[in-house]
Amino acid sequence: MGGLKDELLKAIWHAFTALDLDRSGKVSKSQLKVLSHNLCTVLKVPHDPVALEEHFRDDDEGPVSNQGYMPYLNKFILEKVQDNFDKIEFNRMCWTLCVKKNLTKSPLLITEDDAFKVWVIFNFLSEDKYPLIIVPEEIEYLLKKLTEAMGGGWQQEQFEHYKINFDDNKDGLSAWELIELIGNGQFSKGMDRQTVSMAINEVFNELILDVLKQGYMMKKGHKRKNWTERWFVLKPNIISYYVSEDLKDKKGDIMLDENCCVEVSGCGLSVCLPSAALCCSLLSMGFPSLTLLD
Template structure:
């Protein structure tokens, strides 16, 4: 896992630095031991055997060793691991590296911190430091701590010891030293802030433990809290430790007997709640259940609520809270550096602009001198021009007299022109009226022609209708004639037939009495009339 290797790179570099020779390389046999120990801590066995076949040389530089660790050791770990697991691996690897480089890192003339405190300060230093190339030899690396980051650790230590922090003094010290290496960082902490003989060794241990909890364990806040029981609704007091991923509570501040652990993520929330008595209560709402806590006063409740909200905000991801804060500080520092560079660039631009303005001012002064000379020349020319001006004035007066005469002539001409324009307007008006009359006449003529065409069209339609009706009448008459001929033929046939002729005679007589109706299609005989005539005939016979 590349994130884990990135977190422990500074510790591994210190171990590598204690093993390297003057050429900044380490023999593979020494690196095998270090690699085997790291692999054992990660539950990976036999990872050191690949060093024999890695590179043809028997010595490796730090870049080569880090490449081997990344691709042959840490790549075997799961891609996603929880933050407690990563923190546990970091602690074990740091302790192994400390065992390798401890002999070189704890050597000093007047030690003040205990070895355990020095190990904790070493882990804090590796957390906040940067691995950069050495200024003297670009092929080598060195771990250095920025003055701002070192100042944060020193300030925390001073506050834990109950001393007064002087920021101006630290800024001056950081400016003089520059980047802090491990030996300089430890020497400054011991010689400047912990050399007071009144400080007890136990106070130093507690102060180092306090800042170790803040930077390494990512403890945001700890202290006593009242917690409501799950089965019994009583409020019991516990020692609570708040981290970005969990809120752990113990029986006492020694943190030896853990009573419970509440996982915290971005889905958790905290809010104040009303309660009875002197206990100031608040609730921690998780996806599983809701926990109720209480403090002795309102101020402590606000502090715990703020701390829990901060923990939920930074709970996501596999990176610790202090590493995220360090990245934010680096980003802010980079922005400040960019702003400073921009300010310097603006200052240089202003300096160049000022120099350019001064040069321009000098050029303007020279131009002013030249203008003064030209001014004197212009004054002499002005006197000559004034004489010419008087002559010109006299000429203008004469010209004005002539222009007055011309103006009188032009006025008369203008009056005649206005008269002509008036006559022309009247003529145009009369022409316009004549044009309108002609247009109306043309419109009337067009309407009459249209009516004439429609009348002709209607006459043709009437003639066609008359011809059609004549044709229909002629056809009807022909059908009537055919019907009469048919009736006569039927009469002859009926007369020549069997005794039913008498009935036929009756039918004929009936038909002769029945009128026929003429239509455009056929001649119809009223059957009911025929039957009526035949009935009358029978009555006569009777």
């Protein structure tokens, strides 16, 4: 729970600070009620408005600091969270509260949806200290992954030059500075917007959604034993399959355990698939037409 709780707190911190309009370090009770209700909704936790009133009954209508809100947040929301909520929906809610106040007004080469994904990646890679920052080592790691996903060559000299010009008074970048760095095209020169967007999506899928591999494969039907092409998304312990790559129409899940196997078309090979690693290995060996039998 500690890992999940820390992960949630980062996004909530962005939302809380965005509600602190005068930068006093405090937020009004009315705003916290709305925030708490929204958090309970997206995290699938029963909402108890009475508990919030009782927790802050000595504060009257005065604003509440982050330190004052944290005990309530921990006891009545975070301690009740199970891993059964939509993490993207949760992040979207927190993003919506903070994006207008913080996102640069300068033109960016990435869409707002791309910026959202960079923001989520920032929360994943940032240090567990507040205010949140991403240190140069993690910036380099992320830029390398994006460059690789774009099919470009990493320019270490360019990054070293960037680090030299890094503000000596700063230990890292905020989420909004990272979005601006990626969005201004400094490390993606010569790449079009679509290529950059696809790279951000690929890294987001890998780091945030645990997607190891995805693509079209053939699937045998349960009732009618015909073969249908489906879009498969491979994660460590499960393969989900959809009608197409837009992921709008999900057809099912296959747990990767001792009961799962594949047939390789054209050579009569049948292999048990107890793990995603074996599935990835077969695909990397040049078997794009693996047929899953669940």
